[in-house]
Structures are given as C-alpha cells and as structure tokens.
Amino acid sequence: MPDAALPLLCPVCCGPLSRAGVGAAAARTLSCASGHSFDAARQGYFNFLVGKGTPFEPDSAAMVEARVNFLSRGHYLPLARAVAAAVVPSLGEHPAVLDSGTGTGHYLRAVLDASAAAGRPAAALGLDISKFALRRAARLNPEALNVVWDVWRPLPLADDSVDAVTVVFAPRNPAEFARVLRPGGRLVVVTPRPGHLNIVADLTGMLGIEESKEDRLGQAMAEHFDTHSAAPVDIPLELSRRDAADLALMGPAGHHSDRESVEARLAGVPEPLQTGARFQVTVFAVR
Template identity: 60%
Template sequence: MSAPSVPDLLCPHCHEALHFTPASSADPGTAPASLRCSKGHHFDAARQGYFNFLVGKGTVFEADSAPMVAARYDFLASGHYDPLADAVADAVAPALTAGSPLILDAGTGTGHYLRRVLDRFAPAAGLRALAMDISKFAVRRAARLNPEAVNVVSDIWQPLPVADGTVDAIMVVFAPRNVAGFARALRPGGLLVVVTPRPGHLAEIAAATGMLGIEPGKEERLATQMGTHFRTSHVQDLDVAMELGTAQVADLAFMGPAGHHLDRAALAEKLAARTGSAGTTPVTAQFRITTFVPLPA
C-alpha cells in the first residue's frame, strides 16, 4: 500500500495529526501500513487496504450487512444509476479545479460514485480523496474499487477525521449528514453535494418489495437542518427510467434500509410471481441533487 494522499487526517481518539508509515517491504503481513499520531494511537491497514477508525460508544445506525453491500454492488454495476453518478460528478466539479483538491465521500458505500469522480478529475487535477462508511463490508469493496483514496470505516456522527477547512468538496449520496462536521471540514467556498430521493422514487416497486417510503416533509426538514450552516446554491431534479429484471428489483430493494429486515429468498419468489412472463418491470428513480455552500463564519 502506498502512502495515502491526504495529509490532514486526524486521530479519531485525540484529534492530533496522523502520520503514515508504509508496510514493511520484507514482510507486509507482519508490519502492515499504519497511521500514527504523536500520542501513540495507531491504526493498521487491513489486508484489503482500508483503516478502521471506529472508536468510542458508536452510532445508533445499523451498518449495512455483507449481503446488502453485495446487492448494492451488483445493482450499481448494472449501470442503471450511471446518470446519477455523472450528475454528482458534474455537481462537485466546480470545487475541484485548482491545486490538489480534496474530496470527502461521506457514506461511500461500495465507492461507486467516488469512482466516477476519480475517473473524471484525478489525472488532471491531482485529486485527493477520503472515503468513509460505517460498514466494513462496504469499505472493503470501496478500497478495492478506489485504491488511490484513503478508505476508512468511520462513524459519520463522530468528529470527522480531517483538519478544519481542508476539504474542497463533500458528497453525500443517500447517507447521513453531519451538518456541523461538514461545515467545519469544508474550506470557504467549498461545496457540499447531497443526493436524496424525491416523493415517487421507485414507486412502482416500493410497496411490493417492502421498501421504506419517503417520509412526508422530508425535503423541508433537510432545508431546516442544512440552514444552520449552509445555504442552497443549486438544485437539480433527475428522473431515471429503467426496465428491471426480477434480480435487479430484488437488489434494489435489498441494498437500502429495508434490506435489514427483508428475506431475500422470499422477496425473489414474490417478485417472480408478480412479474410473470413479462420478464421486466418499468421503474423510475427520482433523485434530487442539492448543492450547498457554507455560510460565512
């Protein structure tokens, strides 16, 4: 593993600067790459290339399981959400034009959306990337997909492990939002890009698959939540029409919060009976991509 390209990582224990030590060339398995602070806290890289920053009490949120992450990987690999990946890359682009910009992917999942950003900007801009997710199963996938990023298992509700004002862009795709933490981490003029579902998102299959519905007033609550530290600079609504087979519908249902309580085999059987000879189901994804900028200090 090469040295991470993010120089401003902070220790999740004491918030002192972390320094990278490469793996032993003689025996990497015995002496893996590590991050250490001046107070002696250290974090060894897992063999898949990520770091585990989970410390303290933990979060109330349940991390995605291995089967949920596998479903997400399979669905995103099908390309159906590629228009969303392109739109997110477009949204963060204005913040990634100078120097060696740093992007934080908060709730990176399998790293799919960050991969699109890295492919577009990294070669020209010297882009540095930090990817975080609370699911170790997700971060394992992300580390394989995006080895040039620093991938960490971390609780987004804990203090973000980056120095104040060092991040140029933050992307949050269907993930929790630590508003105060994001505002602290972003440089003045940095961008926060948030993707949320709109009412009607996946409505054709939501009830049949047991997916969680969009709560009334969710958009208003988002505006109130973000308004404490940010102002809205741009809003884009994106509709993606899809024709999905039974396995893809099951993946789509299982990769989200409903996956914590769904029985995959029973769901697949139910969907097969529902689809019948038609083979595919028309489904429309309805996204809102909102770009925020920090309020003046």
C-alpha cells in the same frame, strides 16, 4: 494516502495522523505523535472506530452484495455522472474530497475519474460504518483512503481540509461538514424524491418517500449552509426480477428483509418491470 491535501486527525487524541514506516509499509500504517497507531486491514481499509464502536447498524454483507450487483449493471450511472459534475467545479489547486457514507465507493469512483479527466486528480477520503462496504470501496478506489467511521462523531479531518463533501443516501452532519470544507467548498447531497421507485417499492415493501423530504433537508442545513443549486435527476428503469430484488435489498429494507421473501413477492411479476428513479442533487455552500 494522506498528504498535504488530506490532513487526517487521530480519532483518539485529534493529533495529526501521518504514514508510519517506509516503502510499502507506509501504505499500511497510520500513526500520530502520541503513539496511537492504525493498521490497514488486509482488504485495504482502516478502522478508526475504537472502544465501543457505533450504536448504528452497518450494512450487512448481503446488502453490500446486492448493491454491487445492481450498481455494476449501470442502472444509476446518470446519477453518478451528475454527482461528479457537481463536484468538479469546486476543486481547487490541491483537490481533496470527502465521501461521507461512501458505501461501496461507486459514486466516489465517478468523482475521482471526472476530476482526473479535468486535470485535477483529487485526494479522497471515504467514510462508512460498514466494513463489508469498505472492503468493496478499497478495491474499487485504491487511491482513496477508506475508513470505518461513524459520521455522527467529529470527522477525522482538520478544519478547512477538503474542497467538496459528497453525501449520497447517507446521514448528514452539517456542523462537521461545514468545519472541514475549505472556503468556497461545496457540499453535494443526493436524496430521493416522491415517486422514487414507486412500482418496485409497492411490490417489495420498500419505504415510500415523504412529500416534505426536500423541505426538511433545507431546514436541517440552514444553520451552516445556503442552497447553491438543486437539480432533479430522473432515470427510467427497466428491471429484471433479479434487479428489483437487488434494488430492494441494497437499501434500508435490507436490514429487515431477506432475499427469499423479496423474491417470493416478485415471483410471477412480468419482466421487465418498468419504474423510475427520482433523485435530487442539491449543492450547498457554507454560510
């Protein structure tokens, strides 16, 4: 829940948000001095999207289920560890982390575990536009605050409020990330590299990765950030057809594909399917 290490702002009036009530009730309601109040859903997340919500399409329940299935089998564990290793050195005296586009909370879980193991347990805020994803995130990361929010809008956090921002396969709002990061804080961004999952992509119709993607990332960040470090993370994968279907459906292709059609394309493909995940973990420092 919000405390001195995680100063939340009301999405309506931008005033400070605090816990309302006492005891167990304090964990269920956030309110500001102007009287705006937000109650947690029964699954444990909050919805800050008031009014018209967002024009962007959130991940569906089927996409989230595919992601949970795939990630729970440990295929991307090396990536989760790499993200956590990039975050922990930036944590200060009162550690706080923003996971922007938290999804099911898989990568934030690794960060929270690593920060606790280092003796610096962090307050955390996970943002996503999918309520289906946040139901899972709230279950996986009950100590974090999990909130439905559109990251293209001003973030519901005070200036200089977090030590690290993580963005794993999610939209990036450089100006807002720079605003909420404390001096010396770090932005950790994960992007796929050319050749990522190429065999599964060809079989299932997933989109390929542009050769210029890494250059465009640096250009998009350049107004607010300098590149601190960049490291590849390559993961060889041996997948069942079920794994491959989950992998295809858990990402953007899941918005326009269904399991029946993807499994039909994979029918008869020999198991295991051998492919490779190719990521770049880039750490940025605020200019």
